[in-house]
Amino acid sequence: MANTDLQLPPFVDSVSSVAFHSRNPHLLLSSSWDRNVYLHDLRNPSGPRKLGLRGAILDVAWAKDSDCIGYAGGLANEVRTVNFDSSETQLICKHDDAVRCVEWSDELNAVISGSWDQTLRITPLDPSTSQPSPTPIVLRLPHKVYSLVVSKSKIVCAMGGRAVWIWDVPALKKAIDEGKKGDAIEPWQRRESSLKFMMRAVRIMPNDKGYVTTSIEGRVAVEFFDPAADVQAKKYAFKCHRQVVEGVDTVYPVTGLAFNPVHGTFATGGGDGTVSVWDPSAKKRLRQFPRYPAPISALEFSADGNSLAVAFSEADEGGTTTAKGAGQGGNGVWIRTCGDECKPKAK
Structure with missing residues (x-):
C-alpha cells in the first residue's frame, strides 16, 4: 500500500x-456496526x-x-444527534424499521432520513433553538431506501425495485412552507434505474446536473436530471470491479461511491477491495x-478534494479473501492523499 495512506x-x-466535515478537511465522522459513532481528527489520528448508541449504526x-455534533441512524429505528462535547445524544425522529440513510439539508434546515420502512422523513429544526420538529414530514415510498x-x-x-425518486429542493421547500404533508408532496421525477440489479449507492455530481448510481452486479450508471431528449442521450453505464479468480469471471458489488467536489471525478469501491x-x-x-x-x-472525499477516506470491512459483500492478492482482512478506515491523481487528464 502506498505510503500516502494514513491508517486510522x-x-x-x-x-x-x-x-468529512463540510469545511474542515481534518475532521471525519465514521459509524460502525459496533454501535459507535467516531469523531477523528486526522492531525491526531x-x-x-x-x-455509543443502541443498535448498529448504518449512516452518519x-x-x-x-x-x-453529527446525526446518526441505524438498526434502533431512530435518528439521533451525537454531541461529542457533551457526550449526549438527542432523538431527532423515529422510523418503523432500520434507518439506512441520514443527510442534512441547509436549504430545508432539516435532517432527512431514509428507512427500510419505505419512508423518507424530513425533520425541520427550529432555527433559534435547534430543537427538532415533533411532527416530521413523512414521504411514503414504494420500496426500502438503499441510498x-x-x-x-x-x-x-435509490430504492429497492430499481426505483429512483428525485425531489427538487426549492419546490419541496415551497410545499413544506405551504403546509403540505405526506402524499400531497410529489417527487419531481420518478425513474427506473438503468442498472438491471439492485442499487447500492447514489451520489450527485458537484455541478448538480446529474447523479451516479452503482449496483451489486459490478456496474455504474451516469445519469442526468434534465429530461430533455438530447441531455438524456448522454447517459451511459459501464462495467467495473470484475476480475478472473481461478479461471472464473467474478463480479463484485460496487459498494462505495464518492465525487471529488473540486475536480468532478468520482471514486468507486468494490467487494474486490479495490478503489x-x-x-x-x-x-x-x-x-x-x-x-x-x-x-x-x-468512500468519501474531503471538501478540498485532497483526501479520500476509504472504509473497508471484512464482513462486507464480495469477500476479498478469494480475490487475487487479497489482504489481511479486518475493518478500518485509511485516508489517501490524492492531489493530482483525481484531476481529469488534459484533453
Whole structure:
C-alpha cells in the first residue's frame, strides 16, 4: 500500500459510513456496526472520540456549522444527534424499521432520513433553538431506501425495485412552507434505474446536473436530471470491479461511491477491495489504487478534494479473501492523499 495512506486505528466491527466535515478537511465522522459513532481528527489520528448508541449504526452526517455534533441512524429505528462535547445524544425522529440513510439539508434546515420502512422523513429544526420538529414530514415510498443523497437543488433516493425518486429542493421547500404533508408532496421525477440489479449507492455530481448510481452486479450508471431528449442521450453505464479468480469471471458489488467536489471525478469501491477513480466526461478510468485489506464499505472525499477516506470491512459483500492478492482482512478506515491523481487528464 502506498505510503500516502494514513491508517486510522482498526475497528472491531464493520465500518458503515464515513463523512468529512463540510469545511474542515481534518475532521471525519465514521459509524460502525459496533454501535459507535467516531469523531477523528486526522492531525491526531490515534485517539478518536466515540459515542455509543443502541443498535448498529448504518449512516452518519454532520450537523450544520458544528465541529462536534453529527446525526446518526441505524438498526434502533431512530435518528439521533451525537454531541461529542457533551457526550449526549438527542432523538431527532423515529422510523418503523432500520434507518439506512441520514443527510442534512441547509436549504430545508432539516435532517432527512431514509428507512427500510419505505419512508423518507424530513425533520425541520427550529432555527433559534435547534430543537427538532415533533411532527416530521413523512414521504411514503414504494420500496426500502438503499441510498440517499442531498444537494442544494436535489434529493435523490435509490430504492429497492430499481426505483429512483428525485425531489427538487426549492419546490419541496415551497410545499413544506405551504403546509403540505405526506402524499400531497410529489417527487419531481420518478425513474427506473438503468442498472438491471439492485442499487447500492447514489451520489450527485458537484455541478448538480446529474447523479451516479452503482449496483451489486459490478456496474455504474451516469445519469442526468434534465429530461430533455438530447441531455438524456448522454447517459451511459459501464462495467467495473470484475476480475478472473481461478479461471472464473467474478463480479463484485460496487459498494462505495464518492465525487471529488473540486475536480468532478468520482471514486468507486468494490467487494474486490479495490478503489478506482473515473472521469465521467471522458468516460475513462484515471487510476486504480492498490488493493485494500478487505471489501470496500464506504468512500468519501474531503471538501478540498485532497483526501479520500476509504472504509473497508471484512464482513462486507464480495469477500476479498478469494480475490487475487487479497489482504489481511479486518475493518478500518485509511485516508489517501490524492492531489493530482483525481484531476481529469488534459484533453
